[in-house]
Amino acid sequence: MPLGPSSSAVHITNHAASAANAPRTPTSVTVHPVALFSILDHYLRRTDLQDRVIGTLLGTRTETEVEVRSSFAVLHSETSEQVAVDMEYHRAMYELHHKVNPKEVIVGWYSTGSNLNTYSALIQNFYSQETAPNQAIHLAINTGVEEGEQSGVKAYVSSPVGVFPKPENCLFVPVPVELQFHDAERSGIDLITKTAAAPNSTTSQPISDLEILEQSIVTVQDMLERVLAYVQSVLSGEKKGDPAIGRYLMDTLGASTDDLEKGGFNSSLQIDETGYSNDLIPLQPRPVTSRSIL
Template sequence: KCKHAATFQLFRLTSPHTMSTPIETVVIHPLVLLAAVDHFNRVAKDTKKRVVGVLLGETFKGKVDVLNSYAVPFEEDRKDPSIWFLDHTFHENMYDMFRKVNAKEKVVGWYSTGPKIRGPDLEITELFRKYTKNPLLVIIDVQPTDDLTIPTEAYLSVQSSPEEQSVSERTFQHIPTEIGAAEPEEIGVEHLLRDIRDKTVSTLTTQIAHKVSSLRNLRKHVDEIETYLTNVCSGKIAVNPKIIYLLQGIYNLSPNLKVENLQKSFAVKGNDMMLVVYLCSLIRSVIALHNLINNHQMNKDAEIKAKEDKDKEATAATKAKQKKDEESKKKSEGEKESSDSKEKPKKSSK
């Protein structure tokens, strides 16, 4: 009896539908992004429509792994956002078929190509609540304009604060999003990117480009922090203690650059890295010049060899023609001698 009770307790704690742990992170896998882009290009390309689909995955200790997805028929009125249609019967049939293939993947929410939250999204999220306890809304930007940000945003429907309940009982809470992949998925993505990558660009150049992109993204977030603090100081936005607490933590973690030893360490480290970059560029230039000279020499040798082969062929053809002419001349002379020898006996008989 105790054994059965312990088993039931373990199932209650690990079941994705009864898990009480709040969702802290959402990890989007590459297959979901590819499926959403393909769905959008098939249905709503060159239009202002959005497409909607169901997300499948697993939940463990506050982390949701979105592993798979499928499209769902969806229509909405542009003039009246409250009028919309989602074919939940189609969804139920599709989910039954997916469950036969992989029973571990459960419904974790739905996706939209937004690119922003729209009016009926709360109602659609409540519709998915009958399939999962905490349905997620993941907005996938299939036409991103900013390469510095992740093209996905995840939201969770939560109870509104008492001040906001007069407007709506529930509201969306933003959830941190990541792009993750298992090892087989990484191999597949690498194969897909083979035709996109420029093979002439070295690894060092790619790493420097990633560093520059990260610094640009950091600058963008610093500007957002500055804008928020300016609006708080001017009274346009109310103070949020959680945001101020996080900003204080960021400031506490930032190094004090006024310390002389720290400045010297940064300078030495930077100079060492720049020296390595300079030497690598110098070596790369020397190797490229060496390869260019070798290539020029190889082409020159190939031209000389081709010319020699051509001369040999011409000489052989000339010799063959002379030999043929000599043979034909000898043959004609032999025929003439034989004809002359035949005519002499006839004259003597006469």
């Protein structure tokens, strides 16, 4: 069904809702690697005639936070005159996903590229009806294929423009977005990263938990060396200190020092008769922004 301005079947705007009852605007969006990889796979499988691909985002949400856990592709076509989206396919796919994961709901849609136009506003209006009364999230994935554009992920919510808002007229407001992964997903991300950077096409094999721990310790050691080099260069006057970095280091190292003084580190390690630890502290990765992954 076309989503052009001449179509009235899709553009259903509820003007009766008052501003007082309107849902709060999300303050943060979290994207899981599974959803991101699904979007990139959809982009790689596109036809030569498609400049961008779109799809539906699934996940959970609170009043101020949206967590994107998965996604699926949606068939669509764009011309200079109109854009068409297969809404029946979208709803059929959502019913299948909802049977597998009943807790996941539609939270918005995604598209590749950084171009936000009238068609984007029309598609946003359609998904706003799917997520009502909550606002729909638009996730723009820039793959960095085009020259002069940097890869990254941006999230938006829409705001109506004008005294009498029209579906094709809206303002996309940026929302902070980050890529977050669980401990079980870290080994998979590291494996994919190493395979992509490998000079040959040989696929690496998953590594053991002990090797993951060893790599984590080496990574932490490299971070400490970079921090130490930065602090020494600031103290010697080679570099000008950044107050933001100083406050971050003070908060991070201060909390770690408090734990050491209280004996929290020693009490969490239980050494058996063989000299090995029975209770290793898992390294908790900090949420990584999407720009550092892509």
